[in-house]
Amino acid sequence: MGKFVFKLLRPLILPIVILLIWQLVYINEVFLEALFPGPKAVWLKFWEMTLNGELFIHVGVSLRRVLLGFLLAMALAIPFGLILGWYKKAEHFCEVVIHVGRTIPIMAWIPLTIMWFGMGEISSILIIMLGAFFPTFFNTIAGVREVNKNHIDAALNLGVKPNSWMLFKEVVLPSSVPLIVTGQNISLGYALSAIVAAELIFKNEGIGYLLMDGRIQYSFETVILMMVILCFLGLFLNLGIKILENTLSPWRYGLKIQ
Amino acid sequence: MGAFFTWYYKFMQKSSQILLRLVLPALILIIWYVLNRNEVYPEIMLPAPQDVFFALWELSINGDIFYHIWNSFQRFLIGYVIGVGLAVPTGLAIGWFRALDKYTEVTITFLRQLPGIAWIPLALLWFGIGNTSSYFIVGMNAFFSPLINSIAGVKDVDKNLVDAARNLGVKQNSWFMFKEVIFPSAVPHIMTGMRIALTYAWGGIVAAEMLAASNGLGWMIEANRRFHFPERVVLAMVLIGLCGFLIDDLLRRIEKYLNRWRAGISE
Amino acid sequence: MAYIKVEGVEKTFTKPKSKEVVKALDGVDAEIESGEFVSIVGPSGCGKSTLLRVIAGLDNVNQGSVTIESKEVDGPDPDRGLLFQDYALFPWKTVEENIEFGLKVRGVKKNDRISISEEFIELVNLKGFEKKYPHELSGGMKQRCALARLLANNPKILLMDEPLAAIDAQTRKILQEEVLEIWDKEKKAGREKTVIWVTHSIEEAVFLSDRVLVMSRRPATIKESVEIDLKRPRTDETESDPVFAKLCAQLWSSMKEEAASAILDT
Numbered sequence: 020m021g022k023f024v025f026k027l028l029r030p031l032i033l034p035i036v037i038l039l040i041w042q043l044v045y046i047n048e049v050f051l052e053a054l055f056p057g058p059k060a061v062w063l064k065f066w067e068m069t070l071n072g073e074l075f076i077h078v079g080v081s082l083r084r085v086l087l088g089f090l091l092a093m094a095l096a097i098p099f100g101l102i103l104g105w106y107k108k109a110e111h112f113c114e115v116v117i118h119v120g121r122t123i124p125i126m127a128w129i130p131l132t133i134m135w136f137g138m139g140e141i142s143s144i145l146i147i148m149l150g151a152f153f154p155t156f157f158n159t160i161a162g163v164r165e166v167n168k169n170h171i172d173a174a175l176n177l178g179v180k181p182n183s184w185m186l187f188k189e190v191v192l193p194s195s196v197p198l199i200v201t202g203q204n205i206s207l208g209y210a211l212s213a214i215v216a217a218e219l220i221f222k223n224e225g226i227g228y229l230l231m232d233g234r235i236q237y238s239f240e241t242v243i244l245m246m247v248i249l250c251f252l253g254l255f256l257n258l259g260i261k262i263l264e265n266t267l268s269p270w271r272y273g274l275k276i277q
Numbered sequence: 278m279g280a281f282f283t284w285y286y287k288f289m290q291k292s293s294q295i296l297l298r299l300v301l302p303a304l305i306l307i308i309w310y311v312l313n314r315n316e317v318y319p320e321i322m323l324p325a326p327q328d329v330f331f332a333l334w335e336l337s338i339n340g341d342i343f344y345h346i347w348n349s350f351q352r353f354l355i356g357y358v359i360g361v362g363l364a365v366p367t368g369l370a371i372g373w374f375r376a377l378d379k380y381t382e383v384t385i386t387f388l389r390q391l392p393g394i395a396w397i398p399l400a401l402l403w404f405g406i407g408n409t410s411s412y413f414i415v416g417m418n419a420f421f422s423p424l425i426n427s428i429a430g431v432k433d434v435d436k437n438l439v440d441a442a443r444n445l446g447v448k449q450n451s452w453f454m455f456k457e458v459i460f461p462s463a464v465p466h467i468m469t470g471m472r473i474a475l476t477y478a479w480g481g482i483v484a485a486e487m488l489a490a491s492n493g494l495g496w497m498i499e500a501n502r503r504f505h506f507p508e509r510v511v512l513a514m515v516l517i518g519l520c521g522f523l524i525d526d527l528l529r530r531i532e533k534y535l536n537r538w539r540a541g542i543s544e
Numbered sequence: 545m546a547y548i549k550v551e552g553v554e555k556t557f558t559k560p561k562s563k564e565v566v567k568a569l570d571g572v573d574a575e576i577e578s579g580e581f582v583s584i585v586g587p588s589g590c591g592k593s594t595l596l597r598v599i600a601g602l603d604n605v606n607q608g609s610v611t612i613e614s615k616e617v618d619g620p621d622p623d624r625g626l627l628f629q630d631y632a633l634f635p636w637k638t639v640e641e642n643i644e645f646g647l648k649v650r651g652v653k654k655n656d657r658i659s660i661s662e663e664f665i666e667l668v669n670l671k672g673f674e675k676k677y678p679h680e681l682s683g684g685m686k687q688r689c690a691l692a693r694l695l696a697n698n699p700k701i702l703l704m705d706e707p708l709a710a711i712d713a714q715t716r717k718i719l720q721e722e723v724l725e726i727w728d729k730e731k732k733a734g735r736e737k738t739v740i741w742v743t744h745s746i747e748e749a750v751f752l753s754d755r756v757l758v759m760s761r762r763p764a765t766i767k768e769s770v771e772i773d774l775k776r777p778r779t780d781e782t783e784s785d786p787v788f789a790k791l792c793a794q795l796w797s798s799m800k801e802e803a804a805s806a807i808l809d810t
Contacts, residue, residue: 030383037384111294115302122518122525124480126394126487126495130502130510134322212392216484219394234398242398246391253390440602441632443620445646445697453649461636538636538677 061247064240073229078248081214081225084140085256088147089210096152096206097199100159104195105187110160121157125150125213129220138221143214150213151206158202162195170194200264207256215249226252324508329515332508346516349493352408353482356415360478361471364420368427368470369463373455378428389425393418393481397488410489411482418481419474426470430463438462468532475528479521494520547578547738548599548701552608555594568594570763571608581727581739583749585799586759587806592742593629595764596703599740600626612701622646624701625694629709631686633678639665639689640674646697664692667726684715691723695730704741708748720751724778746795750788751778758798761806768798 038058068074103110128149136142170190179186218227226245233241306326312318313325336342371377396417400410442458443449486495494517501509555569568591576582586592597603599610601620610617612624620626633642643661652660665671668688678686687707694702708716730737743749749756750772758768772791774782782788 029379033380033384034387108297111297112301114298116305118522119515119518122522123514124476124483124517124521126480126484127498127514127517129487130498131514134502134507134510208390208392211390212394215392216394219397219488230395230398234401237402239402242402246395246399249392249395250387250390253392254387257390435632437628437630437632438634440597440620441626441628441634442645442649443602444600444622444624444626445693446620446622446649457645457648458634461634464636538679 060240061243064238064244068244074248077225077229078252081218081227082252084143084217084225085147085210085214088144088214089151089207091144092148092151092206092210093155093203095148096156096202097159100156100199101163101192101195104160104163105191117156121153125209126216129216133220138223140223143217143221143223143225146217147210147213150209154205154209155199155202158198158205159195162198162202163191165198166191166194196267200260203260204257207260208253211249211253211256321505321507324511328508329511332506332512336509336512342512342516345493345497345513346520348490349482349486349495350520352411352485352490352493353415353478356412356482357419357475357478359412360416360419361423361474363416364423364470364474365427365467368424368467369431369460371424372428372431372463373459378432385421385424389421393477394484397484400485401489404489406489406491408490411485414485414489415478415481419478422473422477423467423470426466426473427463430466430470431459433466434459434462465536468535472525472528472532475525476521479517479524483517547580547613548574548576548740549611549614550574550595550599550608551611553595553598553605553610554607555591555598555603556606567763569598569605569765571765574757574766574769576738576740578738579731579736580755581741581753583741583743583753583756584759585743585746585749585756585795586764587761587799587803588744590759590761590802590806591764592759593705595759596626596705596740596742599701600624600703602626622649622694622697623699624703625697625699627687627690627694627702627704627707629706631678631690633686633690633693635678638675638677639670639681642678642689643692643696645693650697661692661696664696667695667729668692669722682715683711684719687711687719688722691726695726698735700736700738702737702739704739706742706744709744716748720748721779724752724776728777746792746799747783750774750791750795751782756791756795758795759802761802767802770795770798 042057042059065074103113125146129146132142132145136145171186174186174190175181179189214225215227215230218225219231222228222231226249229241230245233239233245309323309326313320313323317323333342371381393414396414397410400413404410404413438458439449439454442454447454447457482493483495483498486493487499490496494513497513498510498517501507501513550572553569553572554567556565556567558565572595584592584595594603598605599617601617601624617624634645637645640658640661643664644657647657647660662674665674668691670685670688670692673681673685673689678689681689690707708719711719727737727739741749741752746756753772755772756770757766758770759765760767770791774785774787774791
């Protein structure tokens with residue numbers, strides 16, 4: 020019994036040690052007070068923001084944008100990816116434009132987006148969509164491309180017509196799910212990155228806004244608090260996707276995941 | 278005679294493939310030019326395509342563009358090396374010493390959620406605007422991927438290979454085992470991590486320069502937006518994409534060379 | 545006194561995913577003389593590999609003991625070379641470097657390593673392939689390389705874990721003869737070896753060995769020991785010998801019911 024409890028609590032040892040060292044350093048004023056607020060200050064800030072509702076508002080805003088942008092990106096990336104994966108000609112057609120779009124980091128798009136759409140809600144969502152689009156898109160194409168040839172041949176042998184809708188629906192599509200899901204995981208990371216970037220620069224509410232605001236006001240507690248919240252948010256969203264994966268495709272462990 | 282026709286046929290096939298790829302970009306360029314010509318959008322939003330070329334010409338002549346590229350590249354490289362240089366040994370150590378892994382796994386999973394950009398305000402508070410901020414930000418961006426991949430590389434060594442080595446006289450937890458079996462086996466994973474880190478690091482330097490530097494390609498994008506030079510904004514974007522692509526390509530070649538003992542690596 | 549003595553060996557392990565506890569070996573007894581070529585046959589999954597790994601010293605026993613010349617086995621040693629079913633060649637090392645590996649472990653100098661490994665590369669007919677990487681080799685060649693890697697350390701005991709299972713039937717026959725040739729050559733060179741060969745092919749076992757042990761299904765024991773009374777050297781003609789067919793039939797009747805019920809083992 021004791022061993023089990025130890026195993027459960029063990030991962031917490033490192034964070035606790037870090038927090039203790041942090042607090043000790045702060046108390047002994049090895050660094051300037053302003054540079055290194057103690058964890059206690061961050062904790063107090065957390066309560067302050069929770070109690071006056073600020074935290075909920077901004078986290079809610081960010082979360083809303085991320086989900087919206089992410090879902091819209093998926094709605095585009097997956098169908099597009101499936102089509103381009105299936106029809107080689109289509110892929111050749113779009114290839115150049117897509118590569119150009121891919122190699123430009125998300126942040127680099129922001130000034131252009133500002134020029135065209137200003138600094139509002141639409142811009143934010145667009146940036147998120149841009150970030151979340153490419154990983155899932157490419158993974159979907161790869162998923163279609165890398166279907167196990169043996170599975171296709173087995174289906175043809177059982178009477179399915181080549182290049183038919185039936186082949187696509189019954190063999191290709193389910194086969195590509197693991198890669199699509201992997202793409203989604205990466206896309207989520209990019210989406211989170213994108214929303215922080217957008218809010219940092221647009222300063223229109225949300226976690227990124229608070230993050231930047233903390234810097235402007237020299238409030239370390241706010242900055243660090245927001246960073247911690249982002250970590251939790253990331254974990255939470257990843258968990259969400261994992262649950263979604265497991266409900267939609269529990270069979271996928273039979274397929275080799277690249 | 279027959280040989281000529283085969284060659285001709287293949288040539289037509291190849292060129293039609295190339296042509297197909299060029300249709301869309303050409304179309305976009307034409308539409309862009311026409312939209313600009315007819316002033317469908319104000320110049321502020323949509324610079325003329327030819328203006329972008331002129332800007333490239335102009336900035337090349339006066340050397341500005343090289344100055345910015347060099348600064349960006351330099352900061353990127355230093356930050357990348359620091360990030361990867363810290364991540365790989367740490368990752369190998371954590372993978373090798375099981376105890377370390379058990380203590381750090383959750384913490385690492387937690388910290389890796391943080392987008393690289395989120396480190397910028399902290400960097401600004403600690404280091405202000407300047408090179409150190411960039412090194413820090415790029416380093417943080419380039420840290421987690423090689424770290425996690427190195428850990429996995431060590432943990433996922435084929436058990437049979439370890440047993441074969443033990444059978445041939447190597448002690449289980451020895452330095453010899455690590456040097457001769459574990460590390461070579463982990464190299465592909467490490468390289469993958471380093472390549473992923475490259476993308477994040479390049480994105481990181483752009484972000485860092487937009488907010489925490491006074492020169493470089495990232496700065497160029499943001500500053501020129503504020504100074505109303507949209508053609509330079511587009512130019513900077515294109516250059517950023519190009520450089521990012523070239524760097525990635527270079528690393529891919531290096532990876533291929535180091536992995537020549539592996540059969541059929543799929544991209 | 546038997547050279548290798550396996551006494552009352554029991555081995556249990558837990559499946560990593562399902563946490564199921566499986567008893568692989570349940571009181572295995574065997575005695576093997578020095579210089580003998582002994583095969584072990586049994587149904588799939590019965591624990592043949594586990595027994596080999598225990599003798600090799602890679603895994604511990606829960607009960608019982610394995611002694612070699614009256615000394616108990618305590619960990620792996622190049623003196624008991626184990627040939628893995630999937631070769632376990634180091635993919636990032638060339639054929640040469642793989643074969644030299646055991647020597648490198650012992651600190652043999654580079655020049656000496658090269659000359660020693662050259663000798664064994666020739667012995668296993670891999671001359672010309674020294675600088676190739678494992679992925680460039682066929683299955684049969686990989687197996688030869690793995691064998692040379694073991695032989696380079698002059699082990700007294702060779703433990704072969706279904707080495708020819710993944711190889712096509714034609715190459716398999718050729719390699720079987722090759723193995724016997726190599727075993728004989730080593731003996732004549734003063735490097736006599738005791739061989740324990742695990743296989744699921746009865747014909748292979750009869751062809752190669754002095755004695756065949758039949759293993760029961762899981763949890764395993766040694767069911768029977770059959771002397772193979774065929775002349776050496778074993779050739780294509782050996783298979784037409786009526787004694788050959790008789791021995792195969794005898795072994796199969798011993799193994800059949802074990803094999804049939806073992807089909808349902810997961």
